[in-house]
Amino acid sequence: MLQAIGLTSAPRRDKPPIVDDLTFEVCPGRVTALLGEAGSGKTTALRLMLELEPGRGVAYFRGRPLHRIPHPGREVGVLLGELPGHPARTVRNQLRMLCAAAGVPGSRADAVLEVVGIAGLRDQRLGSLSVGMARRVGLAAALLADPCTLLLDEPATGLSPREQNWMHGLLRSHAALGGAVLFTTADPKEAARAADQVVTIQGGRLVADQDVARFARTRLRPRVAVRTPHAARLADVLGREARADRRAVEIVEESGSRLSVYGSSCAEIGEAAFRHGVLVHQLADETGDTGAPAPAPPAGPDADAKTAAEAAAGPDRARAGRPASAVRRVGGPLRPVRYELRRVFGTATPVLTAAVVTVVSVVTAVLMARAGHAPQHRLLAAWPDRVPLPPAAVGAGLLGALAFGEEYRYPALAADRGTVPRRMGLLLAKLGVCAALALLLGALAVTADAAVLRLVFDHGPLRPPAEWISPAASWAGLLIGCAWAGVLASGVFRSATAGLAAVLAVPVMVVPLVSRALAGPSAYPASGLAARLRGLSFAQWPPEADRLVLGTLRVMTQPVGTALLLSLTVLLCAYGFTGLRSRVRW
Structure with missing residues (x-):
């Protein structure tokens, strides 16, 4: 059961809140429609339930608020707005990435693609999908972790009648298996057709909470649907009798054989047809203004909504007849490293970044070698004196800055709440993967620079290095520091642009300040620190390791290294503070 209690959005200046003290329930085994005009607060209400919007009130999913559920993606399936994701990502890759985030096997992606009837589009790019296919992919993403509750924001918008009929059938089948379904709509006809319960809001406030029969009686016009080969004759007969009896009856000829009669009943129309000898093929009460029933989709694997919902629930699961609390949840931990790799x-993006960085680095190294007077380590790194960062470091920072893009576009992967909140496992996975990519990028750039320099200048500008550990440690520290600065800055500011700006700000703004601070003589020299550390450690490392320690210390005492260390410390503290603040409940 889903219980929304006192949902109220954050107040606006000189305006009432978008959602104001909204309370209702969504029962298991039923489809509930949240009905309201555009701007009435439907989407804001869903975001408040998912704790993606600041405000007051609470939503309980089977007795627990979302932030108290260990893995919310397995409890709630969400579809908000357009399908998010990189346009170049394939359908299958997108779903497999979400499988890793939700902690379910990757084979689940292929299973739900079969369920929603687009298994043949698994290799299509997200940017090439039509509206209807994108909605199916979004529904597949919501069903990935076999959730008990579905929250869908206007899922039928832009779909054809056939696709709407299929989607509504799948939602009803999910509810029939014990799940709870809540979808928003601005169309009363859709609410009457697809829902068992209709919650109507206006101006963010609750107007009515009714079952669909009462909603049809009080909010929609009742009518009688008639099918007859003599529609024109029957319409004339009903009109003459209504005028004779002075009754207000409206007759609408919807097609050559179909009539919709408002203000009458099946009994009255049937008796009139019998008296005048008019053949009638169909005579039934309908909810007024709902239109003709959507055409039934042809038989096939993508048309049987009930079979699809049972397949989505898994072969070993039969929820029919069980209470909602007995619905089995998919087990297994989150897999942040697998998610990050996918x-x-x-x-x-990584391949294109590596290609651009390699080309720019090679061109820069050749120009530096032609100019002369460049140290060999800067020549291999393609790092001129007047340039803040070498191309490889900028590329590493860019890859780090792009690390948090998916989480902010996809509600189920929201950084504050959702399947992948600000957990240390996710942060460590992003830092580890970005560090590995940065090292690979740096190795590729140095190798390409050395190869091209040897090819163009033979052995002129390159000599065997007398000391390589310290430059290698410095180079690795610079690359990893830039990548991590991009990751943390994008996580704090929720923007890839801000992440890249933070990387570039280190040499431009922080390094000059650190250089001034380190300009004076030190009262506490660090000479002999490696030997003292070796003496304090429990496990004696070999004397050769002193060079590595000294190289690391030398990197940390340089302005760039100190600036990077300071920036990473500040960003890590800011990241932790924002994550802690997001968990505080007022």
């Missing part, structure tokens, strides 16, 4: 390599 997120990164689901698009061509």
